[in-house]
Amino acid sequence: MxxxxxxxxxxxxxxxxxxxxxxxxxxxxxxxxxxxxxxxxxxxxxxxxxxxxxxxxxxxxxxxxxxxxxxxxxxxxxxxxxxxxxxxxxxxxxxxxxxxxxxxxxxxxxxxxxxxxxxxxxxxITELKQNEDRLKLLSRELNHRVSNTFTIMNSMIRHASKKASTVEQFAETLMERLGALARSNRVLVAEEAKRSSLREILTMEMEAFAGWQKRISINGTTDFWFSGEASEALAMIFHELLTNAVKHGALSISSGHVAIDISTGPDRQVRIDWVETGGPALPRDRRQGIGSTILQNAMRGEGSVTLDFAPEGLICRIVVNDGFQREVPEAPLAPSTLSVEEPPAVDKSFSGVRVMVVEDDPIIGLDLSDILKARGATVMGPFTTVATALVALREGPDVALLDLNLGQETTDDVARQLSKLSIPFVVLSGQNDFSSLDEAFATAPLISKPFREQDLLNGLARFV
The missing domain is CATH 3.30.450.20 (PAS domain)
Known part of the structure; x- marks a missing residue:
């Protein structure tokens, strides 16, 4: 033409x-x-x-x-x-x-x-404007949630310090509650159905207390869907109840049992009764701590939590009002057993093992180094950039601990090179969605931040 x-x-x-x-x-x-x-x-x-x-x-x-x-x-x-x-x-x-x-x-x-x-x-430009509005809403919600999270952390520190008799006890209590906050956050950013499902909330909290499921029975349907705020509140409530039962209540001795009875009340209320039996007798005089405060105030006016410290065991009634509920998704979740088996804790020395740590946050990197050195490992790093990590591979680590994101770059190239050299690695990340990871990560164990020390050690121990 x-x-x-x-x-x-x-x-x-x-x-x-x-x-x-x-x-x-x-x-x-x-x-x-x-x-x-x-x-x-x-x-x-x-x-x-x-x-x-x-x-x-x-x-x-x-x-x-x-x-x-x-x-x-x-x-x-x-x-x-x-x-x-x-x-x-x-x-x-x-x-x-x-x-x-x-x-x-x-x-x-x-x-x-x-x-x-x-x-x-x-x-x-309607779609563009709607996206802008969603981003503004998410930004406001993020700012609000971050501010609230730091405030909650401050309260946890103050209350935990009053009740703890040792530094170790204080640290353990604080880390457990921070873990509960992290799990509730994962509920809020999950897929809509999972985010709002009572079943998934219970499953998530039981994963943190794996090993106790055989002594917990759940009666009634768990196919209720709640708002993000209710999901967060229920996650915190169940964490406090489980923590108390394991430390002081029915699950603290072998004969104890917990029953979770779920029913509906008037005006579409959902009632959840937590009933402990067979545990140690509860003292008559009890001082209210942060756990009780969290339980009684978690529902933010959209429900109620009442506690009965009966001699035979704690009875907690949780009532969730209609305003905290959501409509059932068109494709409801398939039935599940809520059973989670915990892998056995690995108590293994890492003496002589060269562990390469790739992590850009200096505080997290220092924490990882301390954990590994306490088990006898030789720590390489922490390396904070992809370039320095790739150079360090020449020194031949035995295993690597790899964060997914280092500032504005990802560690895909490091993962590919590790795979090419047949060096095993464990992924440690604050990312919630792992669906888009490079194929180099396919066989690597994934551990979400904040992490439990035992989970980290278990992940590494399989390779050394």
Whole structure:
């Protein structure tokens, strides 16, 4: 095809471009106020076919009333002063649907210097605006949640320090509660069904207390779905109940048992009764600590938690109001047993084992080094960049501990090189979604932050 043929067919190419880019084009006559436009233009405003007539006045009737004066003034300025006309506004289409548009026009001048017409385009930006709104909402929620989390941590430190008699006891209590916070956060960012399912909340907390399931019975359906706030509250409540039962209650001796009875009440309330039997007798005089405070205030006015410290065992009734519930997903979760088996704890010396640590956070890196050195390992690192980690591989580590993200870079290249050299590694990450990992990570154990020391040691011990 020669150049002239291509130019002659330019109109077809332009039509194709406009059609595939979803752009409405228009040309407004300054003298008459009437406009010509393409079909996509009128479709953006809710019409299946071109209208017989379009004008600036007709256009403004579609604009939301609170935006109308601003957009009209911009149009008048463009026609009077020859300024470009650009804006974003909300419209209500002919079919009653509310949308966002972005429009831009530029003036064309007559020989006299006056504006003779405006030509421009309009596009539907509703999806973009919705994404912006979601990001703003997520940002506000993240700021709120981070602030609350630090406040909760401060409270935990103050209360734990009052009751702990040794530094070790204080550290253990604090780490357990921080782990509960982390697990509740994973519930909030999980898939919608899992995030809201009572079954998944119970499963998640029982994973942290694996080994006790045979002495816990669950009666009634767990197919209830709750809001994110309720999921977080219930995760904290069950953590406190399990912790108390293991340390002081029914699960602290071999004859004890816990029954979790689930039922529904009036106004779509969900009732969860935690009943301990067979444990040690509870003292009559009890001092209320942070555990009881968490239990009694966790539902934030959308339910209640009542505690009965009966001599034969603790009875806790949790009531969740309708306002904290969600509709059942269209594809409900398949039945599950809520049973979790804990792998046996590995008590193994790492003496003589060279462990390469790839972690960019200095505090976490120091903690990992201390844990490994206490077991006799020789620690290489911590390495905080991919480049330094790749160089360190020349020294031949026996096993590696690998964070997924180092600042703005990922450790995919390190994982591939480790796999190529047949050096096993364990992944340690604060990331919640591992579905998009490179195939080099396929066989590596995945441990989520914050981690339990025993989980970390178990993951490494399988390779040494």
């Amino acid at each position: 020669d150049d002239s043929s291509f130019l002659n067919e330019g109109g077809d190419h332009l039509d194709l471009l406009l059609a595939t880019s979803e752009i409405g084009v228009w040309e407004l006559d300054a003298a008459t106020g009437d406009a010509v436009r393409n079909l996509r233009h009128d479709q953006i405003f809710g019409h299946d076919a071109l209208l017989d007539r379009w004008s600036a006045e007709i256009f403004l009737t579609y604009v939301f009333e609170e935006d109308r004066e601003r957009v009209g003034e911009l149009l008048r300025s463009a026609l009077k002063d020859g300024e470009p006309w650009a804006f974003e506004a909300r419209i209500r289409r002919a079919d009653g649907v509310d949308r966002w548009i972005s429009a831009r026009g530029v003036p064309r001048l007559a020989p006299s210097g006056e504006v003779s017409k405006l030509i421009g385009h309009v596009i539907d």
